[in-house]
Amino acid sequence: MGRKNRRVADGDDPHDDLDQESPNGHAELDAVESDSRRRERDEERPEGRAPTEGAQVMLAALDWPESDVWDAEDSLDELQRLAETAGGTVVGRTLQKRDHPEGATFFGSGKVAELAEARRNPPHFDVLVVDATLTPTQQRNLERRVDGPVLDRPGLIIEIFGQRARTREARLQVDLARLEYQLPRLSGAWSHLERQVGGTGTRGGPGERQIEIDRRLIRDRIVALKREIEQVRAHRARARDARRHGPPQVSLVGYTNAGKSSLMNRLTEAGVTAENKLFATLDPTTRRMGLPGGGYTVVSDTVGFIQNLPQQLIASFRATLEELEHADLLLHVVDAAHPSAREQLDAVKDILEGLGLREKPTLLVLNKSDLLTAPVDLASWGVAEEDAIVVSAQTSFGIGALRARVARRLGMAVCEVEVELPFSEGRLVALFRREGFLIREEARTRGMRLHGHLPERLLPTFRRAGKVREIDSAPTPGWR
Numbered sequence: 001m002g003r004k005n006r007r008v009a010d011g012d013d014p015h016d017d018l019d020q021e022s023p024n025g026h027a028e029l030d031a032v033e034s035d036s037r038r039r040e041r042d043e044e045r046p047e048g049r050a051p052t053e054g055a056q057v058m059l060a061a062l063d064w065p066e067s068d069v070w071d072a073e074d075s076l077d078e079l080q081r082l083a084e085t086a087g088g089t090v091v092g093r094t095l096q097k098r099d100h101p102e103g104a105t106f107f108g109s110g111k112v113a114e115l116a117e118a119r120r121n122p123p124h125f126d127v128l129v130v131d132a133t134l135t136p137t138q139q140r141n142l143e144r145r146v147d148g149p150v151l152d153r154p155g156l157i158i159e160i161f162g163q164r165a166r167t168r169e170a171r172l173q174v175d176l177a178r179l180e181y182q183l184p185r186l187s188g189a190w191s192h193l194e195r196q197v198g199g200t201g202t203r204g205g206p207g208e209r210q211i212e213i214d215r216r217l218i219r220d221r222i223v224a225l226k227r228e229i230e231q232v233r234a235h236r237a238r239a240r241d242a243r244r245h246g247p248p249q250v251s252l253v254g255y256t257n258a259g260k261s262s263l264m265n266r267l268t269e270a271g272v273t274a275e276n277k278l279f280a281t282l283d284p285t286t287r288r289m290g291l292p293g294g295g296y297t298v299v300s301d302t303v304g305f306i307q308n309l310p311q312q313l314i315a316s317f318r319a320t321l322e323e324l325e326h327a328d329l330l331l332h333v334v335d336a337a338h339p340s341a342r343e344q345l346d347a348v349k350d351i352l353e354g355l356g357l358r359e360k361p362t363l364l365v366l367n368k369s370d371l372l373t374a375p376v377d378l379a380s381w382g383v384a385e386e387d388a389i390v391v392s393a394q395t396s397f398g399i400g401a402l403r404a405r406v407a408r409r410l411g412m413a414v415c416e417v418e419v420e421l422p423f424s425e426g427r428l429v430a431l432f433r434r435e436g437f438l439i440r441e442e443a444r445t446r447g448m449r450l451h452g453h454l455p456e457r458l459l460p461t462f463r464r465a466g467k468v469r470e471i472d473s474a475p476t477p478g479w480r
């Protein structure tokens, strides 16, 4: 899934004062944290504030041959939006080209020195955000070198989820992801444990002893959170069980900011928050959606995906993501006008595959057609015509067709028919009334003639009992 920070051998590392990766991936613990550094951290990072909120942020990325999944500049653009979403102001961005990442510091020594220099001089930055997954050791070493806090991409995404989480379920899941992320990083000079475990109140003890205490507290909290999340999962499973005999389920999935919530609002008038922000939605919302012909389905909107979605979040959001497993149809929403639309599509497909959802019936919804300057060539998207549809949640273009397509894919499409049935088939007349829309009913000499709309899946039943004539009519406009 996306780019990974490849760990390289430490042998060529010229920085002997820096932590080295030990075989289990953890470095030697820091010695005593210096008083001045601790003071600075406490002043800069009062309890409860994310490191990026109100901070001046420097972005840095490495472009190396094996990291070619995304164009490094496009990925940096996305990182910039993420940093801004997290409340930071980006004061600079820098890209280093290299054969491979440096084992101890990720960037090469020249770039690290340049970053340290940039932090000391105007326009001074508070936080360095790196567009990669750093090992805990690299993160710690970079913090020492630039003498300030360093966040990697997963750390930043987890921060944003933390800022966005509102409901109890989302909070539990984000807290778990954050603690799992932090556990191996605890000895970092700028680790901000205080707001994770409700303030231990004992900070300031000697570093190593304190870190051991913090580790124990985090492990205890992780156990407690997992227990609570398990209860949420059990509750969701019971709710799903109750819905099993209800209408079919449709789930919206897709990259963050693709327009899932906007589409949900168009399809159901749900009034869900849709914003030009990354990760506007963290909780699944479920609403009824009317289908052409009078049937209905249930649609859920859920959390957006992103390239390199942190594993900790995927694991902790399992309770939420499990809803997707039980959907009858996935609507994969893509911002077709985005310059990185293909990469976003692939990133989402990777995540779906990782969740075991590759075989789920899926309809690709190419959204934001109002922003497109050329007609969509479905073949270039690698999908068959019947598996994709072009829409605009903003202008409503294609929304009626999307409803009809969903109905068809769920076997709930409706057609206009004239049916002749013998008098003995009274139970089918009742079925027509219940499941379809009966316009006219006539008693003829040999039986009944019914005219109206029937779900396509019921046509064989009626054909077995009598005669069915399909009336070719244009789809009714404006179905909601």
Ligand SMILES: Nc1nc2c(ncn2[C@@H]2O[C@H](COP(=O)(O)OP(=O)(O)OP(=O)(O)O)[C@@H](O)[C@H]2O)c(=O)[nH]1
Pocket: 254, 255, 256, 257, 258, 259, 260, 261, 262, 263, 273, 274, 275, 276, 277, 278, 279, 280, 281, 282, 303, 304, 305, 367, 368, 369, 370, 371, 391, 392, 393, 394, 395
């Ligand atoms: N021009 C245009 N903008 C759209 C369209 N659909 C959504 N948007 C805009 O795209 C932005 C993101 O929309 P959302 O519906 O919040 O996206 P989302 O997929 O739910 O995003 P997350 O919840 O963050 O994952 C908002 O500013 C919407 O107004 C569209 O069809 N055309």
Ligand SMILES: [Mg+2]
Pocket: 260, 261, 262, 273, 274, 280, 281, 301, 302, 304
């Ligand atoms: Mg949303």
